[in-house]
Amino acid sequence: MTKFTLFIVSDSVGETAGLVTKAAASQFRHDLETVSIKRFSYIEENSQLEEIVFLAKQQQALIVFTLVKSQMRKQLHLLCEELKVPAVDLLGPLIDKMGDRLKQVPFEEPGLVRKLDDDYFKKIEAIEFAVRYDDGRDTRGILEADIVLIGVSRTSKTPLSQFLANKGFKVANVPLVPEVDPPSELFSIDPAKCFGLCISVEQLNSIRKSRLETLGLNDDANYATIARIQQEIDYFNRITTRVGCNVIDVTNRAVEETANTILKAFSARKAN
Structure with a gap:
């Protein structure tokens, strides 16, 4: 049975990425046995991203991330390209498209959706x-x-x-x-x-x-x-x-x- 590790990286709790990855994993047999999910929450520094990508390289992990700050997203993309670590950006493309359509600059403030929910x-x-x-x-x-x-x-x-x-x-x-x-x-x-x-x-x-x-x-x-x-x-x-x-x-x-x-x-x- 093929197994792999999945890293969830977020500048907030990481609930959004967690729900999406679990939904994706549920489409495969024995998903809980097949996919090992590790969550990295409240990531705010580039140095943290460097450590996560290095660890992902060692464990051959797939990175799924929800980072609202464009600078952090770019940095993570660069690090993943450099070490050839696969990564999926769940929020970035949608934020960019919505910003273009609304002609507004996003707040880039982590945790806003949780605040709205509260x-x-x-x-x-x-x-x-x-x-x-x-x-x-x-x-x-x-x-x-x-x-x-x-x-x-x-x-x-x-x-x-x-x-x-x-x-x-x-x-x-x-x-x-x-x-x-x-x-x-x-x-x-x-x-x-x-x-x-x-x-x-x-x-x-x-x-x-x-x-x-x-x-x-x-x-x-x-x-x-x-x-x-x-x-x-x-x-x-x-x-x-x-x-x-x-x-x-x-x-x-x-x-x-x-x-x-x-x-x-x-x-x-x-x-x-």
């Missing part, structure tokens, strides 16, 4: 968190959240939570109802991460009437009356005073505007 999974985790802890379903989320939103019904807590989650922030939101005591967790967190959403009585009255009509109900229900709304807002004011949190007036404001206000306050808190 950001993506962080966003997915935040979105799942916002769904899990929406509308006060589980008060444990208050303690784990980056941002906590509180407010009476129909103050855009849920869409705001989802918007912030898409920015990678874990958000829990809690409805405030006079007949229900607020969760105790609300008074044990850092007030700076909690934001109360207030709204004018008139706009909330209009929003709730529209909501009732959408549901096919009479718009004169207690839920939408001025007296009930004023009662809820008074209760909201008492709770936000106890919590000591920031209060944002969302009257006639888009979700994006409110989110930007929260993110600025959040950033300022982290900077201090």
